[in-house]
Amino acid sequence: MKNIKIIYSLCLLVTLSLFTISCSDDNPDTGVELDFSGTFAQRDQMGRPAINTVFVSSADKDVFNRATPSTMGGLFSQKFQDRLLALNPGYTTNALGLDAATFTSVLATDILSVATSGKTTFFDGTNVLTGRALDDDVIDVELILIFGGPDGSSNPGLTSDNVSANDKTFSSSFPYLASPW
Amino acid sequence: MKKSIIISGLFIFMMINNLLANKDHLVHHLYNPYLQESMIQEELSFWKSKMISNPTQVYYQKYAACLTKLYGVNADLEYLFEAEDILDMALGLHPPQSSSIYRSMVQIKIKQHRFCEALEDLLLAEKLGDNLNLTNAMFFDVYFELGKDDQVQYYLDILSHENDFDYLIRLARWHDSEGRLSDAILKLEEAKLMISDSDIGKMNWIYSNLADFYGHDGQIDKAFEYYKIALQMNSSDWYSLKGLAWVMYSDNRDVVYAIEILNEISSRYFIPVVENLRYEILSNFGESEKASMVKEKLIAKLDHESYFSSYSGLLFDLLIEDPSNFAILNNILAIEKFNRESPEYYAKYVQLLLISGNEVQARHIAHSEVLDKTFEPDALRRILPAMDDNANVYNFLLEQLKEAKFELGPQKYKIIYGDLI
Amino acid sequence: MKLFKFSIGIGLIAVLSILMTSADHIDSPAVTSMPTDITDYYAFSSPENSSNMVFVANLSGLLTPANTTSAGFDENVLIEFNIDNDGDNVEDLVIQAIPRDGKMYFFGPVAPSQTGTSSQVQSGNDPISVDITQYGESAKMTNFGGFKVFAGPRDDPFFFDLGAYMDVLTGNAGGFSDPGTDTFAGTNVLSVVIELPKSMLGNTASLSTWVESKVKS
Numbered sequence: 001m002k003n004i005k006i007i008y009s010l011c012l013l014v015t016l017s018l019f020t021i022s023c024s025d026d027n028p029d030t031g032v033e034l035d036f037s038g039t040f041a042q043r044d045q046m047g048r049p050a051i052n053t054v055f056v057s058s059a060d061k062d063v064f065n066r067a068t069p070s071t072m073g074g075l076f077s078q079k080f081q082d083r084l085l086a087l088n089p090g091y092t093t094n095a096l097g098l099d100a101a102t103f104t105s106v107l108a109t110d111i112l113s114v115a116t117s118g119k120t121t122f123f124d125g126t127n128v129l130t131g132r133a134l135d136d137d138v139i140d141v142e143l144i145l146i147f148g149g150p151d152g153s154s155n156p157g158l159t160s161d162n163v164s165a166n167d168k169t170f171s172s173s174f175p176y177l178a179s180p181w
Numbered sequence: 182m183k184k185s186i187i188i189s190g191l192f193i194f195m196m197i198n199n200l201l202a203n204k205d206h207l208v209h210h211l212y213n214p215y216l217q218e219s220m221i222q223e224e225l226s227f228w229k230s231k232m233i234s235n236p237t238q239v240y241y242q243k244y245a246a247c248l249t250k251l252y253g254v255n256a257d258l259e260y261l262f263e264a265e266d267i268l269d270m271a272l273g274l275h276p277p278q279s280s281s282i283y284r285s286m287v288q289i290k291i292k293q294h295r296f297c298e299a300l301e302d303l304l305l306a307e308k309l310g311d312n313l314n315l316t317n318a319m320f321f322d323v324y325f326e327l328g329k330d331d332q333v334q335y336y337l338d339i340l341s342h343e344n345d346f347d348y349l350i351r352l353a354r355w356h357d358s359e360g361r362l363s364d365a366i367l368k369l370e371e372a373k374l375m376i377s378d379s380d381i382g383k384m385n386w387i388y389s390n391l392a393d394f395y396g397h398d399g400q401i402d403k404a405f406e407y408y409k410i411a412l413q414m415n416s417s418d419w420y421s422l423k424g425l426a427w428v429m430y431s432d433n434r435d436v437v438y439a440i441e442i443l444n445e446i447s448s449r450y451f452i453p454v455v456e457n458l459r460y461e462i463l464s465n466f467g468e469s470e471k472a473s474m475v476k477e478k479l480i481a482k483l484d485h486e487s488y489f490s491s492y493s494g495l496l497f498d499l500l501i502e503d504p505s506n507f508a509i510l511n512n513i514l515a516i517e518k519f520n521r522e523s524p525e526y527y528a529k530y531v532q533l534l535l536i537s538g539n540e541v542q543a544r545h546i547a548h549s550e551v552l553d554k555t556f557e558p559d560a561l562r563r564i565l566p567a568m569d570d571n572a573n574v575y576n577f578l579l580e581q582l583k584e585a586k587f588e589l590g591p592q593k594y595k596i597i598y599g600d601l602i
Numbered sequence: 603m604k605l606f607k608f609s610i611g612i613g614l615i616a617v618l619s620i621l622m623t624s625a626d627h628i629d630s631p632a633v634t635s636m637p638t639d640i641t642d643y644y645a646f647s648s649p650e651n652s653s654n655m656v657f658v659a660n661l662s663g664l665l666t667p668a669n670t671t672s673a674g675f676d677e678n679v680l681i682e683f684n685i686d687n688d689g690d691n692v693e694d695l696v697i698q699a700i701p702r703d704g705k706m707y708f709f710g711p712v713a714p715s716q717t718g719t720s721s722q723v724q725s726g727n728d729p730i731s732v733d734i735t736q737y738g739e740s741a742k743m744t745n746f747g748g749f750k751v752f753a754g755p756r757d758d759p760f761f762f763d764l765g766a767y768m769d770v771l772t773g774n775a776g777g778f779s780d781p782g783t784d785t786f787a788g789t790n791v792l793s794v795v796i797e798l799p800k801s802m803l804g805n806t807a808s809l810s811t812w813v814e815s816k817v818k819s
Contacts, residue, residue, distance in 0.1 A: 047813075223667075
C-alpha cells in the first residue's frame with residue numbers, strides 16, 4: 001500500500017511539473033515570494049452535514065471540532081448512541097437497516113464518503129452516501145434515519161423540516177453555487 | 182438635515198485627508214464616515230424582519246449584535262439596553278445550545294461596566310462548554326476589571342496555550358497594569374502582525390489602542406501617527422478622533438484644532454467622554470461660561486440611574502465639584518461598588534470622605550485599599566489630599582504623578598500641582 | 603516604560619508604576635465571530651465533466667448582503683481538504699487553500715508532510731491561485747489544465763429550518779412546522795470551490811473526505 005502511495009505521489013509531482021512547463025499562464029505562481037511558513041493547528045472540521053448540530057453536546061463541541069476522524073469513533077460512538085436514543089427512545093433500526101450502535105458508530109467518524117464513479121448523492125432513494133451534492137436535502141435524510149424507523153414512516157412530524165430546496169437556483173457551471181444576495 | 186450631515190461628513194473626510202497628507206500611501210483606505218453606520222442599519226433591518234416573521238434564537242442574536250455594533254459607532258447606551266432586552270427574549274425561547282448568546286450578553290455588560298453581572302453570564306457560558314477559549318478570554322477581561330489578580334493569572338496561563346491574538350492583547354493589558362509598558366507595547370505590536378489585512382475592524386482597534394500606549398509612554402508623535410492610521414481604517418471612529426484631540430490638548434500642541442476635532446464628533450454624535458473633554462479644555466482655558474453650559478448638558482443627559490454604571494467616573498468628577506451633590510455621589514459610588522469593588526472605586530470613596538470632612542477614615546481607606554493596590558494615576562491623584570499627614574508618601578506620590586503628565590492632562594495636573602509648577 | 607523602586611517608610615519597598623490602563627481604554631474586540639467556522643462541506647461529481655470531482659467548503663455563515671462586502675478570508679486560516687483512499691480515516695492527500703493579498707493559493711493534491719491536527723503548508727509545490735472574487739463582481743476562476751478554483755462570497759446553499767429544529771430538540775415543539783422556514787434564506791457564506799480530475803485523487807472506487815480549518819500558531 002505504502003509503495004503505491006509513493007509511486008502515486010511521484011506521478012503527481014511529474015504531472016504538476018509537466019503543467020508548469022506546458023503552460024506559462026500566471027499559474028502556477030512561481031514568481032511571487034510569499035510566506036506560508038508556520039504550523040497550523042486545527043480549529044474546526046466537517047465531513048457529513050449537521051452531525052455536529054444534531055449529535056455533539058455543547059460541552060463536547062471543542063473536542064469534536066479539534067479531533068481527527070481516526071480518533072472520533074473511540075471518543076464519540078457511545079455519546080452519539082446515547083444522544084440518538086434520547087432523541088428517539090423508540091429507535092430500533094432505520095431505513096438503512098442499522099441498529100443504534102452500528103448507525104452511531106458510522107456517524108461518529110465524521111467523514112463524507114464519495115464514489116469516484118456514478119452518481120454522487122447523500123441519498124436519492126437508490127444511492128446511499130456516495131457524496132453530497134448542493135441540492136441534496138440532507139436534513140430530511142438525517143431526520144428519516146433518526147426518527148423514521150425501519151421503513152422511514154414512523155414519527156411523520158419529525159422526518160422532514162419541510163424545507164426541500166435552496167432559495168436560489170444553483171448554476172450548472174463552475175463554481176456551481178449561486179451568486180451572493 | 183441630511184445635507185448638513187453630508188457636508189460635515191465631507192469636512193471630516195477632508196480634514197483627515199489633510200492630517201494624512203504626508204502619508205499618501207495609506208490614504209486610499211479611507212472611506213465615507215457614514216458608510217459603516219448605514220451598513221449596520223441595513224443589517225439591522227435585515228435581521229429584524231427575519232426575527233419578526235420567524236422568531237428564532239439565532240435571529241435575535243444577530244439583531245442584538247447589530248445593536249451592539251451601533252453602540253460602538255455612536256456610544257448611545259439605548260442600543261445596549263435594547264440589545265440586552267432582545268437577548269433576554271431570545272433566552273426565553275428555549276435553553277441555548279451554544280454559549281455564544283451568553284458571551285454576547287457579557288459583552289453588553291462589560292461595555293456598561295456591569296462586571297459582576299457579566300461574571301454570572303460567563304459562568305453559564307462556561308457550563309455549556311463550547312468555544313471555551315473565547316469564554317476564557319472574557320473571564321480574563323472581567324477578572325482584570327475586578328482586580329482579581331489570581332484569577333487573571335490563571336486565565337492568562339490558560340490563554341497562553343493558544344499564543345494567538347486574543348492572548349497577546351490580554352497579555353499586553355496585563356503587562357501594562359504591572360507597569361511594564363514597553364513589554365505591553367511589544368505584545369500589542371506582535372498581536373498587530375497577526376491580524377489579517379482584510380480585518381479592518383481589528384486593525385482599527387489595535388492602532389487606536391497602540392496609540393494610547395505610545396501616548397502613555399511619552400511617544401507622542403508615534404501616538405499621533407497611530408491614531409491617524411486607525412482613522413484611515415475607520416474615519417468615523419470617535420475614539421481615535423478623541424485620542425487625536427487629546428494629543429493636541431494634553432501635549433499643548435494646538436488646542437483650537439483639538440476643539441475643532443471635538444466639534445466634528447459632536448456634529449454627528451453626543452458622546453459623553455467627548456463632551457467631558459470639551460468641558461475640561463474649555464475650563465482649562467478660562468472659558469467658564471461655555472464650559473458650564475457643556476457641563477450642564479452633560480449632567481442632564483447622564484443623570485439617569487441606568488447611565489450610572491457606564492459613566493460613574495465621569496459623573497463623579499463632574500458632580501464632586503459641587504459638594505451639595507453628596508447624596509447622588511453616594512448613589513453613584515454604591516452602584517460602582519456593586520459593579521466593581523476595585524482600588525479605583527475606593528479612591529473615589531476616599532475623595533467623598535474627604536469632602537464630608539471624614540479625614541481619618543479617608544486616610545485609613547486610602548492606605549488599606551488604594552495605596553500599593555493600583556498604580557493608576559487617576560486613582561492616585563484622588564487619594565493624594567488624604568496623604569498629607571505623611572510627607573514621605575505625599576511627596577512620593579507627587580513625584581510619581583509628574584510622570585503621568587500626559588495621561589492626566591493639563592487640567593488635573595494643574596489641580597495637583599497648583600502653585601508648585 | 604516607567605517602573606519605579608522607592609521606599610516608603612521603614613522597610614516597606616513599593617514598586618510603583620504610573621500608567622493609565624482601563625480607565626479610558628476600550629474593551630477588547632468582540633470574540634464572537636470566527637473566521638475558522640466551517641458551515642458546510644460538499645463533494646460531488648462535476649455536472650460539467652463526469653471525470654472531474656468538485657469540493658466545496660463554506661465558512662463564515664449568516665452574512666447579510668450588507669456585511670458581505672466587508673467579510674473576508676483570514677490569512678492566518680488554512681482551509682485543508684483531506685482525502686483518504688484506504689479507509690483508515692487518515693488523510694493520504696490534502697489540498698490546501700490559504701489567502702494572501704487578495705488571492706487564494708491552492709497547494710496539492712499532495713501527500714501531507716504530517717497528518718492530523720497540525721499542518722504545514724506544502725509550499726514545496728507550486729500553487730495555483732485565483733483572485734478572490736469581491737462582493738458584486740462576477741465569479742472569477744482559474745482553470746489550469748482542468749484544475750479549477752474559486753474563492754469568494756456566494757449564496758449559502760444550505761437549507762434547513764434551524765429554528766424549528768431547536769424547538770424540537772429542546773422540547774418546545776412536538777414536530778416541524780409545515781411549511782418550514784429556511785433559516786439561511788437570503789444569507790451568504792464565503793466559499794472555496796475546487797474542481798479537479800478524479801485521476802488526481804488516488805484512483806480508488808470510493809474515497810473519504812473531510813475539511814478542516816487550521817489557524818497559524
